[in-house]
Amino acid sequence: MDTPMIRQYKEIKAKYKDYIIFFRLGDFYEMFFEDAEIGSKELEITLTSRDPENKVPMAGVPYHAADQYIARLVSRGYKVVICEQMEDPKLAKDLVKRDVVKIITPGTITDMNALEDKKNNFLSCIFKSGDSFGLSFADLLTGEFLITELISSHPYQEVINEIAKFQPRECIINGEAYKSEFFRKKLEEDLNVFVTLKNDDYFDENDSRELLISQFHEEKLESILGKQFAFRASGACLKYLNETQKLSLIHINSFKFYESNNFMVLDVSCRRNLELTESLKDGRKTGTLLWVLDNTLTSMGGRLLRNWIEQPLLDIVKIQERQDAVEELLGNYFLREDLKEQLKNIYDIERLTGKLVCGNCNARDFIAIKNTIQKFPQIKKILSECKSKLMIHLYNQMDNLEDIYVLLDKSIDDDPPLTIKEGGIIKEGYDPEIDKLRRAAHEGKTWIADLERKEKDRTGIKSLKVGFNKVFGYYIEVTKSNLSMVPENYIRKQTLAGGERYITEELKEYETLILNAEERLQGMEYEAFCRIRDELIKQIPRLKKSAYCVSVVDSLLSLAEASAKNNYVKPEITLKDEIHIEEGRHPVVEKSQKGELFIPNDTHINCSDSMISVITGPNMAGKSTYMRQVALIVLMAQIGCFVPAKRAEIGLVDRIFTRIGASDNLASGQSTFMVEMSEMAYILKNATAKSLLILDEVGRGTSTFDGLSIAWAVIEYIRKNIKAKTLFATHYHELTALKNMAGIKNYKITVKERGEDIIFLRKIIAGEADKSYGIQVAKLAGLPNAVVRRARELLTGMEKKRDEEMGLTAAASAVSVRRDPESDNQISLDSLKERDILDTIKSLDINTITPLEALNLLYSLKQRLQ
Incomplete structure (x- = not known):
């Protein structure tokens, strides 16, 4: 029962x-x-x-x-x-x-101690209908609310890219989206998102409209009129927040509708391979681009900087505005130091506004807000000295909030307790009634404190004590040995093993006075606290506006600090289809290296005569590092940061694609090669002439001839159909023959041989590697000497057999080049090599060449023919 x-x-x-x-x-x-x-x-x-x-x-x-x-x-x-x-x-x-x-829930937690300071805690909501998706992202504590709509030939992949950008903890999806096992697994397993299923009624368009009008007012909804999928996703998101919080979320007072093509598109693979905010090694911040660039002093600035890195800009004007602000800060050491001094102890105003509304704030949060606002006038004064457009804009937008500071300063005790219902939080002088009750309680306690001394003198009982507990209230305690000395006006209240407790009529009167005063005092202080909280809630738009200005200043200052520490330069941002970098460096590898000089390299790629760079060289020599550094330099430039180079001219890039390495996805029944080919298919279908492609070892997951054929065909397709700027690293040396096609150039990573060993020189130069040095790299990796010796014997035998039985014609017959754009005839690998040799001979000046150089050249030509 x-x-x-x-x-x-x-x-x-x-x-x-x-x-x-x-x-x-x-x-x-x-x-x-x-x-x-x-x-x-x-x-x-x-x-x-x-x-x-x-x-x-x-x-x-x-x-x-x-x-x-x-x-x-x-x-x-x-x-x-x-x-x-x-x-x-x-x-x-x-x-x-x-x-x-x-x-x-995972997406609605409001305990600041359970959240990362410098990372948003987003709740996302996805509504799917056919190939169309509505998406919304809300951060309950900061009040951020973002909305978009996607219609794509690869809708699931595009949605996954957006979700990876914001990294929500929880995702609400409708039944149609939930049906896709691929999509669900991507969310739950790859992106570690907690999925909440809701039926389509939860996304009702009329209900969503009413909710959005109630939250944001009708005039603000014009930007999403006609976006019915975005409308339904954002309405369901608000409904979920209201259901979980059981209160009015007035701090979510605005939203931002954005188009995904307003920012550089970075898919999940690209974010992972470039290690923007999480390292491949352990998923932590150390070893990432964020780790290098994050010198922020506030939680708000840290979150904003992360968002900038996740969403590089495509608007050249906005990029240049950020650049100019960073340049101004970089060029003025004292300006930077003054701002750093003011930002040191800034509290997280954005999240504190959420705590105000969600009802879990205390008086110490009020003091944090007050102490932060106290710094605003000085920050604004420093900004008044700035000349760059963005800094002037921040100066004009920032509100000193003097009235809020005055309210908090005169009302809240400077060192209040954590609890808000037990008194001690309101300053003396703020409320006359509270002061009166406080005096009454204090006077009563003073009388009781004096009572013990008076009663000891009056009764002669030296061990007499006056005490208090919650059950019996105030009492006078006398030990057994002194009971004969107890006065007649004492009234027995409780018997103890070692004595008796008493009260007097006078003590009861003062007890009533004190307890009533304290109870009323606690109630009145809590009421005053609630009134102050309600006034702060009314000022949330002003608080959030100034907090955002501080976060932008902090983020810009962070980029300037990184640029100063690491010797970065201001890149020139252009609308040309060209990337030119002199002495570029990898920002993360450079910072991670200890006791070793980073070797810089030049890059020049465009959409015409230097469209595709085919890069050869041994493993571990630096091909992947070089390609990643180009991608990171471009990305840094488009967030408005300075870059690790001697000089850089960056034509705007709409997307960066990376195909670097691969791993099995056995749970989905996909092998390494299948994963590689799926990623490659996505790149070839979505890249544009404005994209940057970073392709490493395409085709290595299958047989040599199959892989070589695929790699060759991929390069041809990019050159003919996409015309995107491409860095293509490979161990298929046969691909170097493509240099005879317009727009394709060969580069190699230089190494120095010393006997049977090699030294990596890490320098990219024009040309092609003559071999892969795989056995030498295996030896460097620590393979047993016996294995290395046997591998060399086998390699020698295989090469000899190939030369005798097959020659290079076998490879040439397995891989043929598609039609040369300059000719109607098919070209074989042999004919390309022969043309290359003829070009070398034609360019030779026989009047200046020495006999020794002639013999070396002849030997080289013979080797190339073999």
Whole structure:
């Protein structure tokens, strides 16, 4: 037979079957039945039973420490329902009323201690209809709300790219999107997103319209009129936030509709390979581009800088505005130092505004807001000295918020307690009634403090004590040996093992005065706190506006600091289809190297005569590092940062694609080669003439002739159909014959041979490597000497057999070049090599060549023919 309380619990649990219920009982949140078993296991707490006869499993955590336990559950994908007591148990006639006051999910957690300071905690919402998607992204604490709509020939891939950009913790999707196992697995396994399924009614267009009008007002919705999919996604997102928070989220007071093509497109593979914010090694920040560039001093600035890196700009004007601001900061050391001094102790105003609305702020948060606002006038004064357009704009937009500072300074105690219902938070002089009650309570306590001394003198009982506890209130305690000396006006209240406790009529009067005053005082202080909080909530738009200005200043300052520390230069951003870099360096590798000089390299690629660079050389020599550094320099330039180079001219790039390495996706039934080919197919279908392609070892996952054929065909296709700027690293030396086609050039990583060993010189020069040096690299990697010797023997035998039985004609017959754009005839590998040799001979000046040089050249030509 269930108790009334258990019946109350079961009624609530029936509405939230897939949630863990935190059920308030006094000073604890209790979990029951299956929830208790899960909580006991996940939180490592004791599983007990409240009713030994019915054996109801239960597990509980103290209410004041609940946040940390909830965060642990949510981090593991659980959703938690907070069920609070809705009345004072002392005043309740029967069972205490309880109700759900908040639902906490991975995308709606508001405990700042459970979140990364410099990373947004986004909730995303996706509505799919055919090949169209509506997407919205909301950060509950900061109030950011982003909306977009996608219609694409590769809709799932494009949506995944957007989700990877924002890295949400939780994603709400409709049934049509949920049907795709590929999409669901990408979200849950590759992107580590907690997926919440909702039926299509949840995305109702009319409901969404009403919600959005209520939240943002109708005039603000003009930018998304006609975007029905975006409309439905954003409406469902708001509905979910309202359902979980159970209150009005007035800090979400604006939204931003954006087109994905407003920013450089970076797919999941590209973000992973370039290690923008997470390293391939362990998924951490160290060893990433963010690690190099992040010198931010505030959490707000750190989040904004991360967003800049995730979304490079395509608007040349905005890029140049950022560049000019960075240049101004870089050129003025004292300006940087002054700003750094002011930004040092800035608190996270963006998230604190969310705490204000969500109802979990305290008086210490008010002090954090006050101390931050105190710095705004000086920051604005420093900005007034700046000349760049963006810095002037920030100066004009920033609000000093003096009135908010004055309010907080005169009302909130400088060192308030954590709790907000036990008094001690309101300054003296702010409210006369509070001051009066405080004096009454203080005077009463002073009288009681004097009472002990007076009674000792009056009674002669030296061990007499005046004390207090919550059950019996104030009392006078006398030991057994002194009971004969107790005066007649003492009234016995409690018998102890070692004595008696008494009260007097006068003591009862003062007790009533003090307790009533303290209770009323705590109530009045809490009411004053709530009024101040409500006033701050009204000022949230102003708070957020100034906080954003501070975050932009911090991000720009961070880029300037990185540029100063690492000797970066201002790149020239152009609309040309050309990338020219002198002495470029890899920003992460350069910083990670210790005791070793980084070798810089030049790059010149365009969409005409230097479209495709075919790069050969041994493994570990630096091909991949070189190609990645080009991509990172372009990306850095388009976020407005200076770049690691002597000089750089960057034509705007709409997308960066990378095909570097591969891994099995066995869960999806895809081998390494299948993954590689899938990625390559996506690149060839989506790249444009404005894109930058970084392709490393295409075709290496299959047989030599198959792989060589695919790599050859890919280069041809890019040259003929896409005309994109491409860096193509390969071990297929046969591909170097393509240099005779317009737009294709050969480059190699230089190495120096020393006997049977090699030294990597890390320098990119024109030409092609004569061999792969695979065995030498294997030896450097530590392969046993016996294996290395045997490999050399086998290689010698294979080369000899090839020369005798096949020659290069076999390879030439396996791989033929498609039609030369300059001719109607097919070209073979042999004919290309012969043409190359003829060109070499024609360019020879026989009047200046020495006999030794002639013999060396003849030997070289013979080797090339073989």
